Structures are given as C-alpha cells and as structure tokens.
Amino acid sequence: MALERLEALLGQLTDPEIPVISLREMGILRAVRQAADGQVEVVITxxxxxxxxxxxxxxxxxxxxxxxGVDGRVVTQLAPAWTTDWMTDEAREKLRAWGIAPPACASAGPATPFQLTRRKKTTGGSLGDAGPAVPCPQCGSRHTTEISHFGSTACKALYRCLDCLEPFDYFKPI
Known part of the structure; x- marks a missing residue:
C-alpha cells in the first residue's frame, strides 16, 4: 500500500477521548514513513x-x-513536544460543536506558574488581568468562570458559563 493511501486511512482514526476529531486534526499523527529496515513507521506524539x-x-x-495488511510499527515521539498550535482549525470547530471550548493560541507563549496558580475567578474581564476570556461553547458568552483547573481529563479545565449556567470543558493551551 502506498504511504499516501495509508496516511489517508490512518488520518480517519479518531481520538478516543474526543471521537469527533481525527488524530490528524489533533496533530497527534505526525508522520507515516518508510524506515531504513523497510517497515512502515507511524509516528504519534x-x-x-x-x-x-x-x-x-x-x-x-x-x-x-x-x-x-501492512507490516509496520508505531513510534511514539516526544520531541518536539506537542502543542495545541498543531490542532487544525477543523479540530477547534469540532471541539466547540462537541461542547468543549477550544484552546487559545499557545504560540503567544506558555502561561507562567503565577498565571496558573493565581488565576482570577471570573474571566469575563471584570476582575482585571485574569487572562483572555474563555467563550462558552454553548452560548458564546465570555462571561465564564473556571471551576477547576482540571476537567474531565488533565488536558482540560472545567468552566461554567455565568450567563447560560452550563458547565463546559476548556482544552488548555500548551
């Protein structure tokens, strides 16, 4: 099987935690290549x-x-480290439609430990430098509050919209 066809096939696999998003869209599926020993290698991060x-x-x-029918192996590659910037725009839209607030762009720089531990309660802008508002994926309001820095998984924070009162996960930017 040609690598391009195999890559297209593997690109249809979905994230087990967010089954509406493919591994390719999440940026987890990094490469499909022929190794020196002739085996196919699929690189995931x-x-x-x-x-x-x-x-x-x-x-x-x-x-x-x-x-x-492919003789291949899966290689987990840790460097470069995955970043939410590798997520496609389609993945971000699918997250929103699934009820998860997509991450802000991480390329502006990582949060400092101070920002992570001293986060203000409300992110709607009324309490100063609480960071960018996290829009509610249900109603779009920016009047939201972080309930817990850890949501359904460690990569998400739990928020609540103060307008529609719905809880939601926010996929943390890294």
Missing amino acids: PTYSGCPAMSQIADDVAAALRQA
Whole structure:
C-alpha cells in the first residue's frame, strides 16, 4: 500500500477521548514513513505527558496497519513536544460543536506558574488581568468562570458559563 493511501486511512482514526476529531486534526499523527529496515513507521506524539489515551491510540494505529495488511510499527515521539498550535482549525470547530471550548493560541507563549496558580475567578474581564476570556461553547458568552483547573481529563479545565449556567470543558493551551 502506498504511504499516501495509508496516511489517508490512518488520518480517519479518531481520538478516543474526543471521537469527533481525527488524530490528524489533533496533530497527534505526525508522520507515516518508510524506515531504513523497510517497515512502515507511524509516528504519534502525545498531547500531554502521561496522557492515558496514548496506549489506546497506539493500539488503534497498530490495528489499522494490520487490517490494511501492512507490516509496520508505531513510534511514539516526544520531541518536539506537542502543542495545541498543531490542532487544525477543523479540530477547534469540532471541539466547540462537541461542547468543549477550544484552546487559545499557545504560540503567544506558555502561561507562567503565577498565571496558573493565581488565576482570577471570573474571566469575563471584570476582575482585571485574569487572562483572555474563555467563550462558552454553548452560548458564546465570555462571561465564564473556571471551576477547576482540571476537567474531565488533565488536558482540560472545567468552566461554567455565568450567563447560560452550563458547565463546559476548556482544552488548555500548551
């Protein structure tokens, strides 16, 4: 099977935690290449250190290779580290439609430890430098508050909209 066809096939695999987004759209599927020994290598990069979904993702990729009749292996590559900037615009829209606020652009620089521990309660702009407002994926309001720095998974924070009162996850930028 040609690498391009295999890459297209693997690009259809979805994130086990967010099944509406493909591994390609998330930026997890990094490369499909021919190794020096002739085997196909599929390179994946975890979104977060210790992400529990990575073993399932590797298993899904290996199963797809077997189903395609391809002798290959899955390689987990840690460097360069994954960043939310690798997510496609389609992934961000799918997150919003799924009820998860997509991450802000991380390329502006990572949050400092001070910003992570001294986050103000309300991000609607009324309490000063609480950082950029996280828009509610349900109603679009920027009048939101962080309930917990950890949401349904470590890569998300739990927020609540103060207008529609709905809780929602925010995918943290890194």
